[in-house]
Amino acid sequence: MADDLRLGLNLGYWQRNADDATELVQTAERLGYESVWTAEAYGSDAFTPLAWYGARTSRIKLGTSVAQLSARPPVTTAMTAMTLDHLTGGRLLLGVGASGPQVVEGWYGQPFPRPLARTREYVEIMRKVWRREEPVTAPGPHYPLPFPGGLGKPLKLITHPLRNDIPVYLGAEGPKNVTLATEVAQGWLPLFVFPEKIEAMYGEALAGAAPGFDVAAMVNVIVTDDVRAAIDGVKMMLTLYIGGMGAKARNFHADIVGRMGYAEAAERIQALYLAGRRDEAFDAIPDELADGISLVGPIGRIRERLELWRKSPVTNLLVMGPRDEPTLRDIRDLVLG
Template identity: 85%
Template sequence: MSSDLKLGLNLGYWQRNSDDSTELVQAAERLGYESVWTAEAYGSDAFTPLAWYGARTSRIKLGTSVVQISARTPAATAMTAMTLDHLTGGRLLLGIGASGPQVVEGWYGRPFPKPLARTREYVEIMRKIWRREEPVTSDGEHYPLPYPGGANLGKPLKLITRPLRAEIPLYLGAEGPKNVALAGEIADGWLPLFVFPEKIERMYGPSLAGTGPDFDIAAMVMTLITDDVRSALDGVKMMLTLYIGGMGAKSRNFHADIIGRMGYAEAAEEIQALYLAGRRDEAFNAIPDELADGISLVGPVGRIRERLELWRKSPVTNLLVMGPRDEASLRTIRDLVLG
């Protein structure tokens, strides 16, 4: 339980037709937001927008939510993270995630099995690289260094540039209980995508057992100040329709699974079946309002203030708000969350 919440702004994916969010990020920095986060799937990458915003700010922390481990070798991610951390004065928060088999195997052309073992090995190599204690080797199954075979000329190497920080804060994007437990074991924080604050302890209590007071649970939450609650909930439902229905295979959709663990397994199955059948309006209508409301903060100021108490009573320590697009909204949300 955390009565004192930290506050960040999650911008999601950069889109070609979207406005440059520099002014929004600068406003968030002026208003005392601790962090700003960007994402990647199979469009824009997460690092480039952060470099853009980092060059135009001076204090706000810069988070990836998340970079996909199959997109880059551990060394490539460690080098990019080290470089960006240096250029921005030690402001990077590195969020990584395994993604899902459709993207990993269909987009990156890499095998998906054993995502927990791959993640553990990936993190171990990155931390060896940043510490620069010796040339980096790894006898792991997934990222052996030097590579066995090939030209048989691989040589253990040490990072040329000394990192600004040997311990860059590391977060895991995780949805399954075992992956969340891994975050608690090897990372500095956890980036959950969908959080129903009243249910998170029941769903993940055993997975989070043993995490210390500094472990950061940075929850992404759709946030919209409006008198039109119906319209706001419909916006949340549109997002859920895509994630439950189309962001994953029918036989393996981690987003649908988490909705099932929240207690909406039948609804998740129906939503996915309708979406995959091309009946997307029906899939949208099948999403319970209670679910959309439970994972978001929408409505008039008084309603959001009341619902914030549920988040304060939960294990969540950090709200990464998604949705506000102007300084006035950012200020109101700041006042509500930080008092």
């Protein structure tokens, strides 16, 4: 239970030249938001927009939610993180995640074996890079250093990091991945959180978390008098994630919705979406699911529902959706008091 929720702004993917959120990020910084986060899938990368906003701010922390493991070898991510952290005065929060087989195999042309073991190995190598205690070696099997049988030798990072303990967050949806986050990271970035259900779903996985472990939940926030339209907006997002953001045989987003108690609905949504019947897939999403994982409606309704989040293991709300100063201020006042 988090008596004092922290507050961040999640911008998601950068899409086009007109999508420059500099003014919004500066406003969030001025209003006391702790962090701003950017994402990547198979469009824009997470680091470049974050560097852009970091150059135009001075205090707000800068997070990736998440940088995909298969997009870069672990030493490349470590170098990028070290550089951005240095240039922004130690403000980086490095969220990483394994993604899913649809993206890893379809976009990066790589296999998707043993995501937990790969993630653990990846994080261990990054920490070795930042510590600079000795030339970096790793036995593998996923990221052996140096490459076995070749001419390479162990190397050590040339540049001294500003911080050798850059905070790492894991994007994770399965209980085993969440347990891994408590073991190797400073925080967990859940995409879908139903606050009344998170304890039952992940309480055991979070039991070993160290004090200060950050459960930084991404949540859609829509301030409006039209609750129906707001719920429909969340359902539109869920239609894509449950229906199409994953392979038919392995869709982690559909799996998590199933663990929330909507397994039959998730199966039907995915089948309809993949059959091209997207309107029907939208209609198949339960309103209570869309409402449960978001904060939508008039300020009074959001204030009431916010108490559910305060009573949950969530420690940090990364709000998605607000694009203007009045809304950012209203949310700030509700969350931070």
